[in-house]
Amino acid sequence: MEEMPKNYDPSTNEPAILQKWLDGGYYKRREGVGDCTVTIPPPNVTGKLHMGHATDDSIQDAIIRMARMRGRSTRWVLGTDHAGIATQTKVDKKLKEEGISRLEIGRDKFVDACWDWTHEYGGIIVEQIKRMGCSVDFDNERFTMDEDYAQAVRKVFCDWYHDGLIYRGKRIVNWCPNCTTAISDDEAEYKDEKGHLWHLRYPLTEPVNGQDYIVVATTRPETMLGDTGVAVSPKDPEKAAFVGKTVKLPIVDREIPIFEDWHVDANFGSGFVKVTPAHDPNDYAMGQAHDLPQINIFDEHAVVVEGYGEFTGMTREECREAVIKWFEEHDLLDHVEDHDHSVMHCYRCDSALEPWLSEQWFVAVDKLKGPALDAVNSGKVTFHPARWTQTYTTWMENLKDWCISRQLWWGHRIPVFYCEDCGWEDALTEDTDVCPKCGGHHVHQDENVLDTWFSSQLWTFATQGWPQKPELLEGHHPTTALVTARDIIALWVARMVMSSLYFLDEVPFKDVVIYPTILAKDGSRMSKSKGNGVDPMDLIGMYGADAMRFNLLTLCTNNQDVKFDANIDKKTKKLIDSPRTEQAKSFVTKIWNASRFLLMNMEGYTPGEPVVETPADAWMFSRLAKAVKMVTEGIENYTFGDMARGVQQFFWNEVCDWYVEVTKARLKGEGRLQAQRNLIFVLDTSIRLMHPLMPFVTEEIWDNMPASVLDLDAEGNVDRAEALMIAKWPEPADYVKYVDEDAERAFELCRTVVSAARATRSRYRLSPKAELDVVVRAGAEDIEKLESLRSTIEPLANTASLVMGTDVEKPAASIAVVDSGVEVFVVLEGKVDLSAEKARLEKEIAAAQKELAGCEKTLANEGFVAKAAPAVVQKKRDRAAELQEILEALTAQVADFS
Ligand SMILES: [Zn+2]
Ligand SMILES: [Zn+2]
Structure with missing residues (x-):
């Protein structure tokens, strides 16, 4: 037999083994008995592996590898997501650096540039997943913009459109003025900010009860340009006289009504609330109810539009300052107070979002949410750990219609066509340039693309042949498990359940496994900008993929978050080590x-x-x-x-x-x-x-x-x-x-005896060759078991004599170890200089007693306890308790010698 090499070096061994697996074709889909199908949550095509992926993929590979070895039919589907907004932002930036504007080159050339980018940078992550040793079927890689996949997306859109689940409407959406697109509620991140509440005076058209003006309070004075009403609470009797009157909106001189609405909190500010239907979701609802005009004062970049004089062309920040200044100069700024509030930010670029009235496409969720809730409540889909069920159901219960249109160019373009001649409109699975109604040639397609999550919600089935090749899907859907991060339970997991139930009449997966979020060592989120992230490829380079994977799996406990034990160089942001x-x-x-x-x-x-x-x-x-x-x-x-x-x-x-x-x-x-x-x-x-x-x-x-x-x-x-x-x-x-429980118990007893002998040797620095006299006292059954192991115990414990019995005496000058219900006595007489040992222990006891007395004296001092910081007092108490324990142990040791 050839000898195994002395050393195993992951950096050379792992790539060689990987090649063997690939050459052997072992990664390919396998037929077998019972199914195990897993679709990998598609990473962004131009992304790189991060710790979340590494954890996710370690789990999935463990599932797939065991299933494969068990002879199951295994299919692990890998693919990447076109990631609309992320890719478009990156390509935009690259073109800008080259001095090219997206608007100049036009939609087609820009989409070509996105494809070039995808081909150039896409696939890095796929190579990284390969290096980790993930046994994915790399020959069947998918992409959410593949031709087949695009067909599936289009079919879903058209079906929902014709079934009345997709509609277009003018709504307030969360608008990112930097990315110039709508984003969904779930993609918005709330941040608490220190702000102000400005109290502005609005002159009344005619005085009411001798009053010339009212005061409105707002955190966003710039939006006053778009005010079309002022609301008061119906529960506020003091305001009743004002209802039905009008104010003259400063700057724009617009006459706007004062009305009652239950949305208003009488205790907020002065009780008068300015209403800007085009720039606030609540105001929008009030505007609808009271038939107020909706005036959009911002363009897509959140810059003030034409028609507002000096304010036109200003950004939100500039406009805010100018409006306040104007009110001040006209003696209409009543007062200002500090006010903390929460502001929505774009998850992609961190810009403050603007609630913005625009025409968008929506999915009506009323018909979809019921079945999706049932699927989880009935156990067809199970969350692991179970507590994530609540996150899912709460989100589902509160779900509002989903805004699916994005004002981007990179993505699945909305397949709705319009005829400019006769007004015909329809959603089509094939493009057309002729109007089927009037035969005219002035047909154009909707300019918007679909939210990335709209396409990825089909992931479990559109990657497996749906709808063109149903035979491929057969036996592999519902998939076995979806392993994913908790922050996309709503964005993705829930939507997959809704679409799968609608189109396939079955759930997309049986189990949802949520792995813990991997945080930096100090508990903060790993982020590129902070430079506190750990690159999985660095871990692989330093310790090998096996070590990284194994460590990550040990972290997958019931915890929500785990702090990752790694040290990063503050200057270079490079990994130093990960103990x-x-x-x-x-x-x-x-x-x-x-x-x-x-x-x-x-x-x-x-x-x-x-x-x-x-x-x-x-x-x-x-x-x-x-x-x-x-x-x-x-x-x-x-x-x-x-x-x-x-x-x-x-x-x-x-x-x-x-x-x-x-x-x-x-x-x-x-x-x-x-x-x-x-x-x-x-x-x-x-x-x-x-x-x-x-x-x-x-x-x-x-x-x-x-x-x-x-x-x-x-x-x-x-x-x-x-x-x-x-x-x-x-x-x-x-x-x-x-x-064999008896055999386990017997050997456990044997280990206890041997361990006691070994521990004694190491405590008193005795040579392993020194033979010891050992006495064991235990119950009759255990003694019987131990006797059967005598020939094993004697050499392992290296005993001179081994006496075992139910009523043997503790020998003099021996130390006692009590474990697993047996008492083991190891004789020290003649092995250790007992008097010197005893003297040493007594010295230690005296020192401990002295320190303890000091502690107790301090703690008895009422002045100290009252004045010192609670942490300091606690520290003293802890030390006193610790000393008590030390004393007990030392005293017991001295007693062993007598
Ligand atoms: Zn943005
Ligand atoms: Zn027509």
Whole structure:
């Protein structure tokens, strides 16, 4: 047998293994029994891998790899999103740098530039996903602007249009004046800002009760140019006399009415509220109810339009200052107060959004939301962790019509055509330049494109042949699981459920797995601008993909957020290190070294059944059976964090530290072949179990391993897979027979005794060769178990004598370890200079007592407790409690010697 290389180096080994997988065609879709289909949440085509993707993809790959090994029909669909607004912004910027304006070159050339950009920068993320070891079917990559995909999007639009679910209307939308497009409510981010409340005087056309003017309070004085009314609360008796009167709006001299409306809070400001229907959603509603004109004072860049004199051409900020100044100069500024309020910002460019009245397309959600709620309430779709169900249902219950038009050029253009000659309008799946009604040639297509989420809501089915090739979709929908981030539960997950139920009459996925948000070490969000982000590719470069993946999986617990343990250079923004990923790398190295050791001892080995020959075998096989169950169920139930920690504990502490250690001796004797078979059985099962979590190192080890019992067919012939990633999964049902609780208990007792001896050696710095006298006191049953393990315990604990019984006495000058319900006494007489040890301990006790007395004195001082900072007082109390514990432990140690 060829020897395994001494060192495993992820930076050279991983790419070589990857190539082997790709060459072998193992990533391709596989047919099998039972389905496992996962569609990857499409990253932006020009994006780069971030920690969220890395976590998401580690989870998905674990799911897919286990399913593949279990012989399931597996399909992991990869694709990217055209990301309308993000890509358009980037291309716009690039063209600007070249001195080219989007408006000059026109729509077609601009879209060409976007395609060029996509081809140039798209695919970086796909390569990164590949490097991570994600076993995606790369031959079937999809893009939300593919021809087939575009057809699906168009069909959905046309069907909803004809079914009356899509309509056009003039509404207030969240407008980004920088991106010059509408964005949906869910894409707006609220930020608290310090602002002011300006109290402006509006002169009454005729005095009321001897009053010449009223005072309105506003956070946005610039919008007063678009006021078309003033509202008061119907519950405010003092204002009744004003209702039905008018004011003369300053600057524009517009006469506007005062009216009552329930939207008004009588306690806000003066109780008079200016109404600007075109620039505020509430005012819009009031305007509708009272038939007020809607006056748009801003253009698409939020610059004041023609017709407002000196104010025309000003930005919102300039206009605000000018309006305040004008009111001041005309003695109409009553007063100003500080006022904090929350302002909506664009999620893409961070500009303050402008509520803006414009013509937009909407999806009416009334018919869609009921079924989408039922799907989750009835358990057809299950969230993991379950608490995210609430996020989904709350959003769904409060859902308003969805604004789907975007004033962009890059994206799916709205397939509505208009005839300028006869006024015909329709949504069509094929373009036309002739009017089907009048035969005229003056037909044009709607200028808007669809919201990116409109196309990505079809992701689970439009990537799999819908609607043209339904046979491709058959058996693979609903998909098994969607693994995604919590911030797109509303934007994406919910909409996928709605569209899938409408078009396929089934849910898009059975499970939704929400992974925790990975934050920077200090708990802040990772962001490019802050430079506190960790690039997964840097982690891979430093520690290997296996280590990164394994560490990320251990973080996937029930938590909402996790702080990622990485140090970043403040100046260069480069990764310095990530201690936790480094620990994961140590685990990878441990797996390699332990496997290498075993494989060096395989001379004379032939594959065959494992047989329980010793208590250690019985314990190990039972533990192995439980590990098989734990990993299988951990992946099935999406409890990755606990499972990953569990498997590390199992392999490192139980397999390597105990079983291999205990079994080593048997490799020298006549039981060698069976010991080899047992060891290879445990190793092979473990390597297969760890494969979905750390695919590279496990594949490389497996490649070096001889066939085990797992590779034998019914006739006992070796039938080994070409690669681990397509080898058979250890099924829990096949291992149940090894579960043996008694054997586990017995070996646990053995470990307790041996550990006590080892701990004593290390505490008193005794040589491992020093033989110890050990006495064990326990219940009758446990003593019986321990006696059966005597021949295992004696060499491991290196005992001179081992006395065990239910009523044995604690020997003099011994230390006691109590664990798992047994008492282990290790005799120190003759090993340790007891009097010196006792003196040392007594010195420590005296010091601790002195410090404790000091603490107590301070704490008894009422002046101190009253005046000192609570944290300082608490610190003293904690220290006092700590000293109490130290004293107890030291006293017990001294007692051990008597
Ligand atoms: Zn923007
Ligand atoms: Zn026509």
